[in-house]
Amino acid sequence: MAMLNKPISIEWDLSYNCNFSCIHCRNSASTNIKFLPLSYYKSIIRKVSVLGAEFLTIGGGEPLLYPRIAELIRYGSSLGFKCRILSNGWFITESLVEKLKANDLWGIMISIDGIGKTHDRIRGVKGAFKRAVNAIKLLVRHKINVVVGMTLNSLNYKQIEEVIKLCHGLRVKNFGARPMIAIGRGCTNSALDLSSLQHKQLLTEIYRLKQKYKNKISIKSGDPLFNILDKDRRIFAENRIMVFGGCDIGIATLRIDPCGNVTACPALPNLILGNIFKQNPKEIWQKNTTLELFRYKSQLQGKCGNCKFKYICGGCRARANSNNNILGADTKCWLNVIETA
Template sequence: MYGAQEAQEARNSNRLLAIRLETNTSCNLHCRYCYAQSGEDSVKIADFNALKRIISEAKELGIKSVVVIGGGEPTLYPNFRELIAYIDSLGIVPMIFSNTVLMTEELAEFLYGHNASVMGKLDSLKPEVQDYLAGREGAFEDIKTGLENLIKAGFSNPAEPGKLRLGISFVSNKMNLEEIEEIWHFCRQNNIFPNMEILTPTGRANDELEDKLLTADEIKKVQIKTAGYRPKILRVRLASLHPDYCKRLSSASLQPVHQYRRKRPACAPTKLDEHPALRINGGYPYNVNRMSLKEIYNSELFTYVRNIDRVLEGRCGNCENIGECIGCRGYAYSVGINNGIDPLKALRMECQQCFK
């Protein structure tokens, strides 16, 4: 992850720090909160040569890392290992988001040897809760085995303090709310980066977990609780100002992470490509099959997005922490769009998760 200063410097010099690749929409789980609604019946697969071209274009823009998030489960991508090896060969850090179900000892060793970082998932320490949220019986045991293989390969042994290569992402909701503190401590005790997310009203969550969304008071409670475990300077919900991305900071950091989609939105939950107001002549133009990555990056829409800190509204616009935090733009966007608000206005709405 990148600090706010580095992110701002990159933005101001018109340089990318990282991109995010969605390689395939197929998945061996059916997570009830999935923004992409991926699953076993989803078969979209990105062309490997196209991905190499995109990475090459991104390298020219200065990237340091590539997030391979799949869209589904990236380890199912037919050219997964070739992709990781290619990223590593360019001196770029591969950052893998995986449910770890297919994470064998041999695959974990391969990723470790290619300088990858891995963000796994663990939404609950209770098998029945994890299985329900993942949409498949036995998911907990498979996830647990995969995480154990990553630890065995050395991912929880940082080369230096604070430079972690293994993280766990957990989506906070009414089913696991009382476990968040325990999951957080589990991560810290095992040199694992805790990546806490808040259940966002988008994708499959709107249909399957509508009653599991946290209230404003519940979000405040969990944010205050976890803030107590971070350095004083980070005791607000922090987010990087890196172009097109928002994320939390913590006392430890993974090797750099960021994002990219073939149809490029500001961050995964925003889904700008699906909003009719942002289409030109009936289509969403910011597609790497029609424009270069540099053209997309310098377009009016994405110039607006990566300068969103200058037009934030409400408490965010007047916040003394704006140099380090822009709140969660994805959550604000999802809530705004669901209430019929214009997409550009939704992007600049005040953070719906801030406990200040």
């Protein structure tokens, strides 16, 4: 399996400053964090631009809290990036959309974690659902690429088709969903975590919905286990063909935290691979031994290491790490030893 000579996307957390208090937040984001100077943020964009990635995806926190976000979008675009934002939608207004569009915003992902009060409860803010829906309407009207993302847990996983129907009605073309991982604030809300059986039922339902709505809206899941259910990808596994599938750590994305640290995964914030202010990002991408472990999957252990699906799935390394073995078995995998052989 060949490594891409450059990532497709740089995933950058601008800041952990946020106006919401989502019960699953991986960063335990809050409003108590100050922004740094514009020059600092520009220096991060400039340093990662040497990688030649197509996309710069700016998350957080809530990046639209930063008053000079449009300038960052403009700067990233001037360096060749297609700039995207991950947002809760609260601050999106007609004038802001026009400003972002004028500064070459390529796309935006808005989170919808359920219908009505369910979304508000998960996001910790009354009225969040209404504001998110209004934001989507504005973005679609202004012809900005919109993706709706849904983080699934025990409160909302049965509402996924309702959310997909809502997205289709709003003329959204792309929808992505994956179960929460119990890190950050999610650790204190572990009752939200799905069981292995619920996990299987959920991913099976997402696959069913993908087929049902295939001519209406594109439906994806970032969960590696989802690929086990994909009949087209299973063909590769059954014939022992080595192809990329599953987690995109070190293959399609490189992630940067607000301090310039390169991290393997947003769900593994303490696994720091380097820092762009101290090392050349190209060297980290090309030579980091931890990224190589994740890329090639040859050193996976336990059930994942012996599984015939490891090159289309490989399991979630963050979930494996919850058992103190980052190369071990994915704790949510429902397959038995016979099914993986």
